[in-house]
Amino acid sequence: MTVTDEYLSNNRAYAESFSGPLPLPPSQHVAVVACMDARLDVYAILGLGAGESHVIRNAGGVVTDDEIRSLAISQRLLGTTEIILIHHTDCGMLTFTDDDFKRSIQDETGIKPEWAAEAFDDLDVDVRQSIARIKASPFIPHTDSVRGFVFDVATGLLTEVV
Amino acid sequence: MTVTDEYLSNNRAYAESFSGPLPLPPSQHVAVVACMDARLDVYAILGLGAGESHVIRNAGGVVTDDEIRSLAISQRLLGTTEIILIHHTDCGMLTFTDDDFKRSIQDETGIKPEWAAEAFDDLDVDVRQSIARIKASPFIPHTDSVRGFVFDVATGLLTEVV
Numbered sequence: 001m002t003v004t005d006e007y008l009s010n011n012r013a014y015a016e017s018f019s020g021p022l023p024l025p026p027s028q029h030v031a032v033v034a035c036m037d038a039r040l041d042v043y044a045i046l047g048l049g050a051g052e053s054h055v056i057r058n059a060g061g062v063v064t065d066d067e068i069r070s071l072a073i074s075q076r077l078l079g080t081t082e083i084i085l086i087h088h089t090d091c092g093m094l095t096f097t098d099d100d101f102k103r104s105i106q107d108e109t110g111i112k113p114e115w116a117a118e119a120f121d122d123l124d125v126d127v128r129q130s131i132a133r134i135k136a137s138p139f140i141p142h143t144d145s146v147r148g149f150v151f152d153v154a155t156g157l158l159t160e161v162v
Numbered sequence: 163m164t165v166t167d168e169y170l171s172n173n174r175a176y177a178e179s180f181s182g183p184l185p186l187p188p189s190q191h192v193a194v195v196a197c198m199d200a201r202l203d204v205y206a207i208l209g210l211g212a213g214e215s216h217v218i219r220n221a222g223g224v225v226t227d228d229e230i231r232s233l234a235i236s237q238r239l240l241g242t243t244e245i246i247l248i249h250h251t252d253c254g255m256l257t258f259t260d261d262d263f264k265r266s267i268q269d270e271t272g273i274k275p276e277w278a279a280e281a282f283d284d285l286d287v288d289v290r291q292s293i294a295r296i297k298a299s300p301f302i303p304h305t306d307s308v309r310g311f312v313f314d315v316a317t318g319l320l321t322e323v324v
Contacts, residue, residue, distance in 0.1 A: 011207055011208060038226035051201050058228055059232040065228070113301055115227045139267055153227055
């Protein structure tokens with residue numbers, strides 16, 4: 001029995017008290033971009049209700065072409081206008097460098113990834129440059145409310161990066 | 163007052179009963195790749211506990227270079243071995259085509275996105291090709307348990323794509 005099987009069992013219990021369907025467009029017009037970290041339950045951290053806001057997540061909560069793609073679809077087709085970025089303390093992205101990670105992959109597989117690993121050494125600096133990537137994109141129409149935060153995995157609190 | 167401000171207020175309430183910190187590596191060694199859709203509370207749908215599993219999300223729950231990047235970091239640096247993919251019924255990605263979406267952006271901004279929008283017209287087919295992209299990647303070492311599902315937004319149930 002895998003963990004996947006256990007989660008499927010949880011899903012059957014979840015469905016028993018499920019009430020749906022809700023509408024497709026997010027009712028609160030927000031898109032969140034957060035790290036994939038297992039300790040970040042974004043719905044709980046922000047008190048998101050079902051159907052309220054898009055949640056985009058990846059290693060680091062960084063902004064690459066795929067987040068620009070998701071945000072463009074979120075804003076242009078589904079009506080969101082606010083963006084919330086969330087990095088967090090004790091992040092794995094602080095523990096390595098792109099060069100070392102890509103070299104280790106090349107040493108093992110013979111192939112160097114053609115993508116950046118997007119490691120960073122300063123949370124606030126990376127939040128700011130993630131915001132800058134969004135604001136520099138010609139494809140994201142609504143950038144009046146793009147705010148970035150660091151989630152503290154010890155306290156549960158978000159602190160805004162200014 | 164923006165929705166972002168309301169969510170920050172929710173966060174202060176969340177932190178009052180928060181107990182942390184948990185360890186960085188996911189305790190259940192799973193990475194989930196799901197759509198950003200606002201109705202998918204992945205923690206609730208799978209019964210994920212805090213600190214258990216990585217959660218990666220984007221428009222569609224598709225697999226692009228950025229998901230390969232996140233999965234490579236998840237498996238190679240943080241010890242995950244199982245992957246769960248989640249698409250869902252009533253998905254926005256079923257409602258447009260790449261060509262039309264990119265043309266509308268070009269018409270408005272004068273610039274055609276250099277990325278694919280990743281729209282699809284069949285959920286099961288796209289889950290299968292997302293699994294195929296993961297298995298075809300030289301950078302993802304653990305592909306013995308890569309399973310894909312469609313979440314029904316009307317019932318709350320996951321159905322496996324085989």
